[in-house]
Amino acid sequence: xxxxxxxxGGGQLARMMIPPxxxxxxxxxxxxxxxxxxxxLAAHDVGDYHDLDTVLAFAQTVDVVTFDHEHVPQAILRELxxxxxxxxxxxxxxxxxxxxxxxxARLSELGLPVPDWASVETSEELGAFLASHGGRAVVKTARxxxxxxxxxxxTAAHEADDWFIALAEDGNGGALLVEELVEFxxxxxxxxxxxxxxxxxxxxxxxxxxxxGVCAEVLAPARDSAGNVATMxxxxxxxxxxxxxxxGVMAVELFQTTDERLLVNELAxxxxxxxxxxxxxxxxSQFEQHLRAVLDLPLGATGTRDDWSVMxxxxxxxxxxxxxxxxxxxxxxxxxxxxxxYGKEPRPGRKVGHVTATGNDLDExxxxxxxxxxxxxx
Amino acid sequence: xxxxxxxxGGGQLARMMIPPxxxxxxxxxxxxxxxxxxxxLAAHDVGDYHDLDTVLAFAQTVDVVTFDHEHVPQAILRELxxxxxxxxxxxxxxxxxxxxxxxxARLSELGLPVPDWASVETSEELGAFLASHGGRAVVKTARxxxxxxxxxxxTAAHEADDWFIALAEDGNGGALLVEELVEFxxxxxxxxxxxxxxxxxxxxxxxxxxxxGVCAEVLAPARDSAGNVATMxxxxxxxxxxxxxxxGVMAVELFQTTDERLLVNELAxxxxxxxxxxxxxxxxSQFEQHLRAVLDLPLGATGTRDDWSVMxxxxxxxxxxxxxxxxxxxxxxxxxxxxxxYGKEPRPGRKVGHVTATGNDLDExxxxxxxxxxxxxx
Numbered sequence: 230x231x232x233x234x235x236x237x238g239g240g241q242l243a244r245m246m247i248p249p250x251x252x253x254x255x256x257x258x259x260x261x262x263x264x265x266x267x268x269x270l271a272a273h274d275v276g277d278y279h280d281l282d283t284v285l286a287f288a289q290t291v292d293v294v295t296f297d298h299e300h301v302p303q304a305i306l307r308e309l310x311x312x313x314x315x316x317x318x319x320x321x322x323x324x325x326x327x328x329x330x331x332x333x334a335r336l337s338e339l340g341l342p343v344p345d346w347a348s349v350e351t352s353e354e355l356g357a358f359l360a361s362h363g364g365r366a367v368v369k370t371a372r373x374x375x376x377x378x379x380x381x382x383x384t385a386a387h388e389a390d391d392w393f394i395a396l397a398e399d400g401n402g403g404a405l406l407v408e409e410l411v412e413f414x415x416x417x418x419x420x421x422x423x424x425x426x427x428x429x430x431x432x433x434x435x436x437x438x439x440x441x442g443v444c445a446e447v448l449a450p451a452r453d454s455a456g457n458v459a460t461m462x463x464x465x466x467x468x469x470x471x472x473x474x475x476x477g478v479m480a481v482e483l484f485q486t487t488d489e490r491l492l493v494n495e496l497a498x499x500x501x502x503x504x505x506x507x508x509x510x511x512x513x514s515q516f517e518q519h520l521r522a523v524l525d526l527p528l529g530a531t532g533t534r535d536d537w538s539v540m541x542x543x544x545x546x547x548x549x550x551x552x553x554x555x556x557x558x559x560x561x562x563x564x565x566x567x568x569x570x571y572g573k574e575p576r577p578g579r580k581v582g583h584v585t586a587t588g589n590d591l592d593e594x595x596x597x598x599x600x601x602x603x604x605x606x607x
Numbered sequence: 608x609x610x611x612x613x614x615x616g617g618g619q620l621a622r623m624m625i626p627p628x629x630x631x632x633x634x635x636x637x638x639x640x641x642x643x644x645x646x647x648l649a650a651h652d653v654g655d656y657h658d659l660d661t662v663l664a665f666a667q668t669v670d671v672v673t674f675d676h677e678h679v680p681q682a683i684l685r686e687l688x689x690x691x692x693x694x695x696x697x698x699x700x701x702x703x704x705x706x707x708x709x710x711x712a713r714l715s716e717l718g719l720p721v722p723d724w725a726s727v728e729t730s731e732e733l734g735a736f737l738a739s740h741g742g743r744a745v746v747k748t749a750r751x752x753x754x755x756x757x758x759x760x761x762t763a764a765h766e767a768d769d770w771f772i773a774l775a776e777d778g779n780g781g782a783l784l785v786e787e788l789v790e791f792x793x794x795x796x797x798x799x800x801x802x803x804x805x806x807x808x809x810x811x812x813x814x815x816x817x818x819x820g821v822c823a824e825v826l827a828p829a830r831d832s833a834g835n836v837a838t839m840x841x842x843x844x845x846x847x848x849x850x851x852x853x854x855g856v857m858a859v860e861l862f863q864t865t866d867e868r869l870l871v872n873e874l875a876x877x878x879x880x881x882x883x884x885x886x887x888x889x890x891x892s893q894f895e896q897h898l899r900a901v902l903d904l905p906l907g908a909t910g911t912r913d914d915w916s917v918m919x920x921x922x923x924x925x926x927x928x929x930x931x932x933x934x935x936x937x938x939x940x941x942x943x944x945x946x947x948x949y950g951k952e953p954r955p956g957r958k959v960g961h962v963t964a965t966g967n968d969l970d971e972x973x974x975x976x977x978x979x980x981x982x983x984x985x
Contacts, residue, residue, distance in 0.1 A: 230929060230931075231929070231931060231948075231950060232931050244629060245629075247625070247626070247629050247648075248625070248626030248627075248629050248630065249626075251622060251623075251625050251626050251648065252626065252886075252945070252946070252947050252948075253931075253934075253946060253947075253948060254930055254931060254947075254948025254949065254950050254960070255931075270625075270629065270648065270649070271648070508630075512943055512945075513942075521938065526934050526935060526938055527934075527935065527938040527939035527942065528938075528942065529938070529942050529943070530942040530943040532943075534912050534913075535912075551608060551609070552632060553608075553609060553610050553631075553632060553633075556631075556904050556905075557904060557905065560899065560904055560905040560906075560907070561905035564890075564891075564905065564906065564907050564908040565890055565907070565908040565910075567630070567890075568630070568631060569630050569631075569632075570609075570630075570631060570632025571632065572609060572632050582632070
């Protein structure tokens with residue numbers, strides 16, 4: 230029998246698990262939120278991942294449950310585990326990707342380098358943090374943020390009042406996470422995979438370029454990262470994967486500070502935008518590795534196919550027509566670039582695809598990727 | 608709208624079109640012969656490709672029709688074309704992959720190098736050919752052969768009597784193809800893609816190793832092929848693709864004779880076993896290229912990712928259990944090798960998957976591929 234993996238959520242991450250599943254002869258079953266989603270090809274079920282009966286019925290058709298996103302409620306995950314259904318990453322680990330306050334507390338406990346932070350329940354507490362951190366800080370909602378949402382730079386305590394009010398109205402109490410505004414020279418991301426029996430694999434650390442809080446571009450490996458930076462990043466990701474008991478692929482977003490430290494910014498406990506380059510640039514893609522990891526199969530090699538890979542997101546996409554309408558011009562101009570389209574309608578700011586170029590001359594590779602992506606705009 | 612490609616036939620070639628279709632945001636619809644076939648994931652229809660109404664209904668849901676195999680009857684293909692449905696490769700080209708006598712005649716007409724051959728309708732004619740060719744020859748049925756079926760080495764005219772009788776009973780008359788037994792040092796294959804508007808792309812010529820008439824292994828590029836051999840092979844494939852008006856991917860199987868000539872053996876007018884290495888070894892896989900070609904999109908670059916790729920077929924597969932049962936041992940021992948499983952039950956002689964290794968040391972690459980494949984036997 231073919232192994233059967235169930236994915237909760239039908240977005241592009243689930244979609245990009247389809248090719249390696251086809252290659253390896255793994256049956257991928259997606260529980261999509263709605264018809265017509267990115268992973269529709271593998272979505273024989275549509276249903277609400279907040280509904281226990283729906284998720285249970287789905288889970289009973291597969292060997293292991295994994296995720297397109299981190300939003301499945303803990304109660305549902307714990308019920309699956311209680312019934313003996315393998316879930317990777319498991320609820321104990323996933324908790325730290327779902328709740329940034331718990332994540333910060335746990336990473337501090339593990340002695341990992343993080344920005345100065347505090348849990349604040351009132352405007353006064355936020356004010357105190359601001360006063361002790363130069364009058365500027367980053368405030369984050371503990372839950373529900375992504376792609377820059379739920380993150381705000383503040384210079385006065387009242388600027389988070391709406392979030393405090395929302396938390397109070399929520400009835401569960403709760404707090405906001407406040408962090409020092411880190412002076413960083415650049416942002417990095419370290420991808421790691423860990424299987425239940427403990428084997429770990431790390432890819433080279435990469436450099437991520439954000440625009441408006443959204444990942445725009447990834448250079449792999451990060452420039453000038455050989456040696457110390459690469460080792461520090463891999464050590465941090467390894468310590469987190471082991472410390473939190475992560476199974477599957479995890480991305481650790483890092484700040485490289487102006488004084489050459491690495492600080493953990495965010496965790497994503499699933500394949501991640503910073504790892505899309507691996508599809509075309511590494512011996513084992515993050516999506517193949519995730520499938521192997523959640524099935525507790527041996528992990529694949531994580532070396533690079535060429536010296537450099539540059540991945541550029543297609544954000545928004547064409548203002549008229551579809552991505553495919555641009556193929557005649559784009560593919561003719563860039564025959565070595567690999568284009569990935571997510572089957573989503575273009576919409577401002579939406580991640581609708583990405584392009585990856587690889588090669589041994591970074592300037593040329595970056596040019597190829599950026600110039601190819603430009604065909605899908607305007 | 609996403610482009611829609613319809614594939615007649617649900618075997619592993621259709622299956623291997625799924626990953627690039629997902630990547631490029633192309634909708635692939637497969638008309639499979641039966642449920643549970645290799646390309647089932649994309650097979651929303653099951654039906655008989657010999658039935659005009661079935662094929663017409665299917666074809667009307669897609670932008671272009673292409674193939675997993677060459678067995679769709681000409682009458683059906685011509686009816687699709689008559690109704691304005693794009694078919695690639697078209698019936699005029701496909702004819703030469705369906706009928707080896709027509710192929711030999713046409714290649715001879717184009718002045719391309721082929722073995723000495725004749726069309727023989729009787730045992731006496733076969734005897735005359737044998738007498739003028741050292742008493743040995745290869746007899747082939749004009750239609751329906753593959754993987755060594757419909758091919759027979761004979762040393763006496765009566766050894767093809769059963770085929771002559773079958774042809775006579777068939778009622779359409781017809782003849783057998785007889786060819787000289789070529790003294791070759793090795794077999795090569797040249798893969799080419801051509802789009803309707805004329806653009807052509809060739810991959811490096813490869814060396815194929817056959818066992819029992821079935822492809823066992825492919826070395827890419829062919830050893831010692833730089834220069835003359837590569838140029839001759841590419842020129843022959845280009846001349847055939849243009850001369851026959853081929854659209855999509857075509858493989859030309861070649862003999863390299865002991866006196867250093869290249870002779871055309873067979874044509875396959877679709878992605879081909881000799882091109883599976885391109886999935887992991889070339890910038891553009893034959894399956895992605897086929898999708899691009901049949902949509903008349905610009906073709907992708909056909910260079911190699913590493914100096915060498917070695918593809919080994921998984922023939923038959925495990926005698927007990929499934930391919931996936933062998934993953935724990937196989938993937939642990941060969942973390943750089945890419946394994947492809949076709950979702951077919953193991954059965955003696957059946958092509959149930961393949962493995963590809965790539966790298967810059969041929970001995971090491973060949974060892975990796977062969978040793979990894981061995982885990983899926985016995």
